[in-house]
Every structure is written in C-alpha cells, then in structure tokens.
Amino acid sequence: MTIVRFLFLYLLIIHPLVSTAQAQLDDVIEKPGASDITLDFSGIDGRNPQAATFFRSLKRNLILHSLLREVPPSQAGFQVGGTAVSQGAKIEVSVRVRNRSLNRDVFGKKYRVNPDQMEILARKVSDEVVKSLTGLEGFSQKRIAFIGLRNGEKGKEIYSAFPDGSGMVRLTRDQSVKLGLEWTPDGASLIYTSYHRGFPDIYRHTLRDGKRVALSASSGINAGGAVSPNGQKMAMILSKDGKPELYVKDLRSGRLTRLTQTPMSAKSSPSWSPDGRSIVFTSSHQGQPHLYVVRDTGGAPRRLTRGGGENLSPDWGKNGLIVFTRRRAGKYQISVLDPKKGRVTYISPMDADYEDPSWAPDGLHVVASRTIRGASSLYLLDSAGKEAKALLQGQGNWYMPAWSR
Amino acid sequence: MKHFLPLFRFLFVSLLLLILNACAGNNDEDPLQSDIGMGGGTLGNDTGTLPGGEFIDIDGLPPRDPMGVPVEGAYAPVYFGYDSSSVAPSEMSKVQQIADALSSNARYTLIIQGHTDERGSREYNLALGERRALAVRELLISFGVDGSRIQTLSFGEEQPAVAGFEESAYSMNRRAEFQLMQ
Incomplete structure (x- = not known):
C-alpha cells in the first residue's frame, strides 16, 4: 500500500470512526466496499505449543473484526509477527504489527505470563492491536x-x-x-x-x-x-x-x-x-x-x-x-x-x-x-x-x- | 382464627418454596436466595401516577397465591390469528364452557395459559401470549365470572403444542389453554 492510499484510507475510514460516534455509522454505510485494513500473519514464529495457542487465538480474534481482513502477504498492508518463548516458569510473548509500505512497526509489545494464560493474553493483545490499527475499542475481552x-x-x-x-x-x-x-x-x-x-x-x-x-x-x-x-x-x-x-x-x-x-x-x-x-x-x-x-x-x-x-x-x-x-x-x-x-x-x-x-x-x-x-x-x-x-x-x-x- | 391466616399462608408458601428448592436438586452452582413472599406482592407495589396521564385500571390480576390442585378434565384450547388476541366468534362456545364450569363450583379457580407461534421475538411473544390469556379472562368476566378467580400464565413461544415450521403447526400453537384448580 502506498502512503497516499493509506492516507486516503485513514481519512475515509479510520478518522471518521474515531472522531464521533455519529459520523462513524454514516460514513461507513455511505461508502460500502471501502477497503479493509489488510493483514497477513507471516511474521509469527509459533514453534512451541504455547506460542501456537497464543497466535491461533490472536488471529481468530483479529479476523473476527469487520475492519480487519487476512490476505496473502504480497497484498497485505500490515504484517502481524511475534514469538513466544519459555523464560523459566513463565512465557515471554512479543507481538509486533508492521506497516508494510512504511516498513515501520505501528505496534510492538512484550508480555510475560503463566503458560495457562495464553488465551487471556491473546484477547487482551487483540484489543490492543485493534485499538492501534482502527482507533476503536476492541470487543475481545467482553463476554x-x-x-x-x-x-x-x-x-x-x-x-x-x-x-x-x-x-x-x-x-x-x-x-x-x-x-x-x-x-x-x-x-x-x-x-x-x-x-x-x-x-x-x-x-x-x-x-x-x-x-x-x-x-x-x-x-x-x-x-x-x-x-x-x-x-x-x-x-x-x-x-x-x-x-x-x-x-x-x-x-x-x-x-x-x-x-x-x-x-x-x-x-x-x-x-x-x-x-x-x-x-x-x-x-x-x-x-x-x-x-x-x-x-x-x-x-x-x-x-x-x-x-x-x-x-x-x-x-x-x-x-x-x-x-x-x-x-x-x-x-x-x-x-x-x-x-x-x-x-x-x-x-x-x-x-x-x-x-x-x-x-x-x-x-x-x-x-x-x-x-x-x-x-x-x-x-x-x-x-x-x-x-x-x-x-x-x-x-x-x-x-x-x-x-x- | 382469621388473624392466623397470613401466618398459614406464609408457612404454606415457605413449605412450597422448600419443596421446590429440594426438587430442583443438583443446583449447587446456582443457589437461589429464598426471598419468601415475592409471589404475594411484598415488592414495591405502590404504582405511581404520572402528570397528565389518566390511569384507568381495567380488572387487575389477583395476587399470585397458591391456587390449589388441578381439577381433572380437559377443555378445548381457544385458537387465535397471527399477532392477534381477539377471540373469534367460532371460539366463543369454548369460553362459555369454562364459564359454566366455574359457575358450577364456587371453589374452582382458573389458570389461563397463553401461547404463541414461534415467529417474532421471544419477549414480544411472551407479552402476546399474556394478552391472549387476558383477552379470554376479560371475556369470562363479561360472562359473569369473578376476575379474582382467574390467573394468567403466558409461555410465549416456549411451549409449542405442535412441532413444525408451517402454518398448520403455527395455527395450533397460537392458543389459550385452561386448567381448573380447586
């Protein structure tokens, strides 16, 4: 995605979404087919079992979101990546989201959790990534x-x-x-x-x-x-x-x-x-x-x-x-x-x-x-x-x- | 003796609740707080009035006290049109039969169950089923039955008489059923 396209997308979707709730629905409805935010998950190193659980859950939550869509890496605006490795009794999870056209991370965080908390963490990280990409509050942590x-x-x-x-x-x-x-x-x-x-x-x-x-x-x-x-x-x-x-x-x-x-x-x-x-x-x-x-x-x-x-x-x-x-x-x-x-x-x-x-x-x-x-x-x-x-x-x-x- | 009636009623309701709780059996994970007296109107029943709104009560429902044991014998259900609570002339004789049964024995009371077909929201259908039961109750009152002998119990769409997703099933499910108690 070029910078111009990203800016256009930002003005078209994301900016109206964060400005007021009123503008949110109107602008989205009147421009059906406005592009989604496209993601690929090629940057994930999910070799250990906890990492697999975490990233499967993170991906499931992210692609539930209607503004985010998974596409092949060659077409994606953003690349989701990260690792999860054992550090003693804990698991250290790192997640980053890279803007492919700017070649710059728009999200990058590390977490240290118990091995049985991978799904809880995935819901939390999903909400954080959604917030950074769309400006909207996430829904993954609400029952x-x-x-x-x-x-x-x-x-x-x-x-x-x-x-x-x-x-x-x-x-x-x-x-x-x-x-x-x-x-x-x-x-x-x-x-x-x-x-x-x-x-x-x-x-x-x-x-x-x-x-x-x-x-x-x-x-x-x-x-x-x-x-x-x-x-x-x-x-x-x-x-x-x-x-x-x-x-x-x-x-x-x-x-x-x-x-x-x-x-x-x-x-x-x-x-x-x-x-x-x-x-x-x-x-x-x-x-x-x-x-x-x-x-x-x-x-x-x-x-x-x-x-x-x-x-x-x-x-x-x-x-x-x-x-x-x-x-x-x-x-x-x-x-x-x-x-x-x-x-x-x-x-x-x-x-x-x-x-x-x-x-x-x-x-x-x-x-x-x-x-x-x-x-x-x-x-x-x-x-x-x-x-x-x-x-x-x-x-x-x-x-x-x-x-x- | 009269002074003890509320006490007896209280004891009866308590006993009933105890039995109900015991019957519920394996419900460790959802203990029910035994707040006795909810059926009799210990909740805030002081209906307020609003400025400008004139409130004319039609015959209100009697307090939901225990109404005895079911009387043997079945009465034909009254059937209704879609989203309607009007009793058709063809159904009127069924209502008259119930009125006759109630006037034949002064100890009888009546529970009218209201039901709907599955179309529409469950909550709306709960109100629609109630409206059907209340419409039959109003008719019975017009036939001379004392309204304090009649309770309504709506199940909305939750208890269909016939399974199916065609009008033939729907028309059998839009109904009011009768249970005499004594």
Missing part, C-alpha cells in the same frame, strides 16, 4: 451471555463465552425456561425472566457467587428487565394491572411507576438511552409492533418506526443508535435506527432470520441469533452491513445473546 438448549437436554440454560468462543461457562442448571437476558451496567450481574417458580418472574443473577434474587414477581408477566445506565432503576413489562405495560422500578426505594397506559396490546423489550433519561420499547397498541420512546419520568410515548411488518427487540447503544429486529419481505432482519434522523439501515443477510441483536462494546459490531427452521446459532454482524460471521453454532440451539459493555 457474551446467551441462552442455550443443548442437544439431548431439556433445559434452556444461561451460558457465557468470549466472542472467539473461548471461556464458555454454564451459569444455570435448573431446566426452567428463561428469556430476556440483559447485563447490569457494571457487568457483575445478569437480569432475566425465569419460570423457576412456575411463573415468569424477573431475577438478578450475580456472577461472582451465582446467587439469584427475584426482582419482580407480580401476577401475570414480569419481563424485559433492563437496568438503567446508573444502576438505580429497572424498566420492565408487567401485566399485574390487567394488561402488559411499561413500568420503572426504583431499585433502592422499591417504588414502582407505570409509564404507559395504552389500549390492550403487547409490549416488550425496554432498553435505556445512553443518558438514562429515555426508554425505547416495542408496543402493538397502534396495530403492528413498532418502536416507541418515552421519558423515564412519563409522558406520551413517541413512535420511532414507520415501516416494516414488525419492529422488535431494540437495543440502544452508547453510540446513540438503536439496533432492532424488523420483519421485512418475510424475513426477520437486523436493522439500525438513528433516532435523531429517523433513518433505518439493514445489516443482516437475507439467507436466514436474524433476531435479538445486542451492540458490541465498540458500537460497530452487533451479535444476533440466526435461525433456519428452528435451528439457532450466534452470529457476529457489522453495523456497516458486511459479512456475517458465525460465533457459536452446532450441538444445540443458541439464542438471545447480550454483549457485556
């Missing part, structure tokens, strides 16, 4: 929680794993139906609806000790629990007063406030705005399900979507954009709404139904479930609508992902 129904099992249980599939753990084993998975903003707990006691109640599941506490268990449904960015309130859908409506509960005082009062309709999936003042949710009170936004102090909900047969499962990102599911041409498609401009872009392929999107920590990627004839798997999407990549598929059904951020 994705999801619901899984393993082949041969009855229970819909909760799992979590890193995006590269490593570190998968099972968090429940009680065979009850669970849905509506969300992280608390501090990343320490999960909120979900479980039928543990026979009815759909909302629980907080603390990851450190596995304790589950019922946060809402009124008559009817208790669903869609979502904790506000400051951790002090929970939005949820309750039907105790005769029909499903949106409520907010102050988690300190326990005070419950109903925010909506509409004709009989289905409501679901509240998600907080980044400033914690508004809530987006799905409601069918004007016919088909659409997205609405309401202030957390109440008032009339404002409709955000016009098109699409159904508009479901909104997730309001820190970037200000709302990712959601829209039924369109008979398929469920992941869509991104800019609530300020009212513009919707579609980011998932039409080869299957994609549902239940959740923003990655970087505000660029999205994880969603992909379903064909009842078989669900987890896919990584990119808000510029690039290729969808499988994160977890096979051996069961995996759905309702929520990315910690």
Whole structure:
C-alpha cells in the first residue's frame, strides 16, 4: 500500500470512526466496499505449543473484526509477527504489527505470563492491536451471555463465552425456561425472566457467587428487565394491572411507576438511552409492533418506526443508535435506527432470520441469533452491513445473546 | 382464627418454596436466595401516577397465591390469528364452557395459559401470549365470572403444542389453554 492510499484510507475510514460516534455509522454505510485494513500473519514464529495457542487465538480474534481482513502477504498492508518463548516458569510473548509500505512497526509489545494464560493474553493483545490499527475499542475481552438448549437436554440454560468462543461457562442448571437476558451496567450481574417458580418472574443473577434474587414477581408477566445506565432503576413489562405495560422500578426505594397506559396490546423489550433519561420499547397498541420512546419520568410515548411488518427487540447503544429486529419481505432482519434522523439501515443477510441483536462494546459490531427452521446459532454482524460471521453454532440451539459493555 | 391466616399462608408458601428448592436438586452452582413472599406482592407495589396521564385500571390480576390442585378434565384450547388476541366468534362456545364450569363450583379457580407461534421475538411473544390469556379472562368476566378467580400464565413461544415450521403447526400453537384448580 502506498502512503497516499493509506492516507486516503485513514481519512475515509479510520478518522471518521474515531472522531464521533455519529459520523462513524454514516460514513461507513455511505461508502460500502471501502477497503479493509489488510493483514497477513507471516511474521509469527509459533514453534512451541504455547506460542501456537497464543497466535491461533490472536488471529481468530483479529479476523473476527469487520475492519480487519487476512490476505496473502504480497497484498497485505500490515504484517502481524511475534514469538513466544519459555523464560523459566513463565512465557515471554512479543507481538509486533508492521506497516508494510512504511516498513515501520505501528505496534510492538512484550508480555510475560503463566503458560495457562495464553488465551487471556491473546484477547487482551487483540484489543490492543485493534485499538492501534482502527482507533476503536476492541470487543475481545467482553463476554457474551446467551441462552442455550443443548442437544439431548431439556433445559434452556444461561451460558457465557468470549466472542472467539473461548471461556464458555454454564451459569444455570435448573431446566426452567428463561428469556430476556440483559447485563447490569457494571457487568457483575445478569437480569432475566425465569419460570423457576412456575411463573415468569424477573431475577438478578450475580456472577461472582451465582446467587439469584427475584426482582419482580407480580401476577401475570414480569419481563424485559433492563437496568438503567446508573444502576438505580429497572424498566420492565408487567401485566399485574390487567394488561402488559411499561413500568420503572426504583431499585433502592422499591417504588414502582407505570409509564404507559395504552389500549390492550403487547409490549416488550425496554432498553435505556445512553443518558438514562429515555426508554425505547416495542408496543402493538397502534396495530403492528413498532418502536416507541418515552421519558423515564412519563409522558406520551413517541413512535420511532414507520415501516416494516414488525419492529422488535431494540437495543440502544452508547453510540446513540438503536439496533432492532424488523420483519421485512418475510424475513426477520437486523436493522439500525438513528433516532435523531429517523433513518433505518439493514445489516443482516437475507439467507436466514436474524433476531435479538445486542451492540458490541465498540458500537460497530452487533451479535444476533440466526435461525433456519428452528435451528439457532450466534452470529457476529457489522453495523456497516458486511459479512456475517458465525460465533457459536452446532450441538444445540443458541439464542438471545447480550454483549457485556 | 382469621388473624392466623397470613401466618398459614406464609408457612404454606415457605413449605412450597422448600419443596421446590429440594426438587430442583443438583443446583449447587446456582443457589437461589429464598426471598419468601415475592409471589404475594411484598415488592414495591405502590404504582405511581404520572402528570397528565389518566390511569384507568381495567380488572387487575389477583395476587399470585397458591391456587390449589388441578381439577381433572380437559377443555378445548381457544385458537387465535397471527399477532392477534381477539377471540373469534367460532371460539366463543369454548369460553362459555369454562364459564359454566366455574359457575358450577364456587371453589374452582382458573389458570389461563397463553401461547404463541414461534415467529417474532421471544419477549414480544411472551407479552402476546399474556394478552391472549387476558383477552379470554376479560371475556369470562363479561360472562359473569369473578376476575379474582382467574390467573394468567403466558409461555410465549416456549411451549409449542405442535412441532413444525408451517402454518398448520403455527395455527395450533397460537392458543389459550385452561386448567381448573380447586
């Protein structure tokens, strides 16, 4: 790559990405096909087993990123290289990334870790390399929680794993139906609806000790629990007063406030705005399900979507954009709404139904479930609508992902 | 005697929770905190009102107390159209049968289970299933049944009656099912 091309690329992609979150999506979407950052991995000396583990994991994480692409060395803009060698009981790992056209390292670091920490280190280094190449926060060290129904099992249980599939753990084993998975903003707990006691109640599941506490268990449904960015309130859908409506509960005082009062309709999936003042949710009170936004102090909900047969499962990102599911041409498609401009872009392929999107920590990627004839798997999407990549598929059904951020 | 009722209820709920926990068995890795009383409304139930919004409660659900044991006998499910919770005229006689059963025995209570087909999000379908159960409940109330005898229990799309990915399966899954309790 020539310097001129690199500068052009920088101005086209990287600079807008780091300048503001708003510019990020617009600029990427309006220039589809803008070149990726191309990498080759020819500089790796992976002769010892720990080195092989480390670099396999590093490569897997880097090429998951939608702005990075592996190409043959002759075509690559950047060369990833490094070594991992034993130093007593520790492993010393060195990683460098070389700009091939400038013939200069843009990244170079050494690490000294225990031999059993190679995957942890690879996720960390991947985020550092992503940061140095794109200016964006990486996503590799943030877990994705999801619901899984393993082949041969009855229970819909909760799992979590890193995006590269490593570190998968099972968090429940009680065979009850669970849905509506969300992280608390501090990343320490999960909120979900479980039928543990026979009815759909909302629980907080603390990851450190596995304790589950019922946060809402009124008559009817208790669903869609979502904790506000400051951790002090929970939005949820309750039907105790005769029909499903949106409520907010102050988690300190326990005070419950109903925010909506509409004709009989289905409501679901509240998600907080980044400033914690508004809530987006799905409601069918004007016919088909659409997205609405309401202030957390109440008032009339404002409709955000016009098109699409159904508009479901909104997730309001820190970037200000709302990712959601829209039924369109008979398929469920992941869509991104800019609530300020009212513009919707579609980011998932039409080869299957994609549902239940959740923003990655970087505000660029999205994880969603992909379903064909009842078989669900987890896919990584990119808000510029690039290729969808499988994160977890096979051996069961995996759905309702929520990315910690 | 009347004063002891809350105590009995408390003991009953405690016992039920103990049994449920014991039945759950091998759950060492996810201990459940036994916060008793969640079913009866010890959570903050003081619904606030909002400026400018007039809140008219339609018949709210009764507290979720233990509702006894299931009564033998099956009732035909009420079926629904896609994304709809209106009870079609053709389904009305099924609702009338349930109303008759409830009026024949004052000790009977009812759980209406709401279900949906698999299309749409699971969370939306949970609300849609609830809406179906509530629509049948409203009908029963209009037939003269006391709303305090009727609980709703939505499963959304989680418990299909028929497996399959065609309308023939979907139409059998969009339903409300009935369980009399005493």
